[in-house]
Amino acid sequence: MTLSDYRTLGKSGLIVSPLALGTMTFGNPSWGSPDDVSERIFHTYLDRGGNFVDTADIYSGGRSEELVGSFVRQSASRDRIVLSTKFGFNAEAGNPHAGGNGRKNIHRALEGSLRRLGTDYIDLYWMHVWDMVTPVEEVLQTLTDLVRQGKIRYFGFSDMPAWYAAKAGALARDGQLVGPVAQQLYYSLAERSIEREHLPAARDAGQGVVPWSPLAYGFLTGKYRRTSDGGLASGSGRLDKFNPMFPEVTDQHWATLAALRQLADESDYSMAQIALAWVANRAGVDATLTGARSVEQLTENIEALEVDLPREAWSKLDAVSRPGHTFPYHIFTPEVNRGVFGGQPVRAW
Ligand SMILES: NC(=O)c1ccc[n+]([C@@H]2O[C@H](COP(=O)([O-])OP(=O)(O)OC[C@H]3O[C@@H](n4cnc5c(N)ncnc54)[C@H](OP(=O)(O)O)[C@@H]3O)[C@@H](O)[C@H]2O)c1
Numbered sequence: 001m002t003l004s005d006y007r008t009l010g011k012s013g014l015i016v017s018p019l020a021l022g023t024m025t026f027g028n029p030s031w032g033s034p035d036d037v038s039e040r041i042f043h044t045y046l047d048r049g050g051n052f053v054d055t056a057d058i059y060s061g062g063r064s065e066e067l068v069g070s071f072v073r074q075s076a077s078r079d080r081i082v083l084s085t086k087f088g089f090n091a092e093a094g095n096p097h098a099g100g101n102g103r104k105n106i107h108r109a110l111e112g113s114l115r116r117l118g119t120d121y122i123d124l125y126w127m128h129v130w131d132m133v134t135p136v137e138e139v140l141q142t143l144t145d146l147v148r149q150g151k152i153r154y155f156g157f158s159d160m161p162a163w164y165a166a167k168a169g170a171l172a173r174d175g176q177l178v179g180p181v182a183q184q185l186y187y188s189l190a191e192r193s194i195e196r197e198h199l200p201a202a203r204d205a206g207q208g209v210v211p212w213s214p215l216a217y218g219f220l221t222g223k224y225r226r227t228s229d230g231g232l233a234s235g236s237g238r239l240d241k242f243n244p245m246f247p248e249v250t251d252q253h254w255a256t257l258a259a260l261r262q263l264a265d266e267s268d269y270s271m272a273q274i275a276l277a278w279v280a281n282r283a284g285v286d287a288t289l290t291g292a293r294s295v296e297q298l299t300e301n302i303e304a305l306e307v308d309l310p311r312e313a314w315s316k317l318d319a320v321s322r323p324g325h326t327f328p329y330h331i332f333t334p335e336v337n338r339g340v341f342g343g344q345p346v347r348a349w
Pocket of ligand 1: 212218
């Protein structure tokens with residue numbers, strides 16, 4: 001597989017590369033990339049055939065969007081790329097109308113993103129996070145209006161319950177509204193919970209899946225070691241400075257890391273490449289977001305699309321990282337399926 005193995009995002013006409021360029025690092029010299037490195041990362045991605053660029057209104061306080069906008073202009077690539085950004089997180093402490101998924105904030109956020117990106121439309125507009133209060137009907141109606149006005153071409157949902165995306169799909173179909181074309185979710189060998197509800201719901205609704213943080217913020221590259229008390233030893237990487245969503249490193253995480261290390265030692269691939277390839281090749285995944293702090297990291301990650309390992313290697317990773325038993329999902333096994341159908345296994349469409 002290469003960056004030019006284009007595919008549609010879910011059941012839509014939006015055509016994307018198998019790796020999307022995440023730009024959360026852009027314009028963030030603390031744990032990301034300064035402007036000049038961000039620029040080289042962007043052009044390397046485009047030169048290698050990539051067409052799917054992801055940013056958000058809040059990344060680096062808006063600087064990521066400004067940089068992406070200027071790189072798109074420099075490269076005259078606006079008609080070639082799928083430019084995606086997000087709304088939903090708050091931009092102004094103390095002002096509830098500067099965040100959330102209500103109509104008022106969506107319009108405010110979109111105008112800001114269009115200005116910073118220097119464009120008059122967004123190809124794929126993401127609801128960044130479920131705000132837990134706005135009715136899905138309001139979100140759908142607002143985004144449908146924006147599609148009809150030509151300000152956005154498509155939209156998707158990120159970091160939400162599966163039922164919310166499924167309900168949106170059903171409402172859109174029945175109410176003649178535009179529905180979400182994809183879900184953007186955390187998925188890696190260190191976090192596989194979306195396999196329980198989100199992946200089946202996305203398939204059922206014809207929505208694509210775009211995983212984020214496939215390297216678990218850098219943990220799966222092997223740069224971090226375990227301290228004697230079970231914690232995370234400094235690895236000179238992002239988790240040393242910015243670790244918002246990796247509260248606990250479990251025994252299973254360390255066992256997964258050990259299995260990855262062994263496979264890397266026995267092959268020509270790095271741990272990062274194997275971990276990324278695992279996500280990119282999972283059933284139901286359309287395009288995987290890759291984040292890089294340097295051109296070297298990006299190049300290594302693009303080459304992960306070519307990872308070719310025997311079936312036993314993937315089975316080993318699958319087994320060591322499998323999510324634990326949780327009701328009712330632990331009931332849905334081939335054995336129960338056979339039992340339900342009188343000893344005969346039945347496979348669904
Ligand atoms: N929707 C959401 O809520 C959400 C949330 C998070 C991210 N995202 C999107 O997903 C994108 C990717 O997320 P992410 O940056 O967290 O992805 P990631 O792939 O899990 O982590 C990327 C980090 O890993 C390290 N790394 C990357 N490639 C490496 C390599 N080959 N060798 C060694 N280290 C390597 C770098 O950090 P160090 O060098 O510092 O270790 C890099 O910043 C973001 O840019 C953003 O677009 C979306």
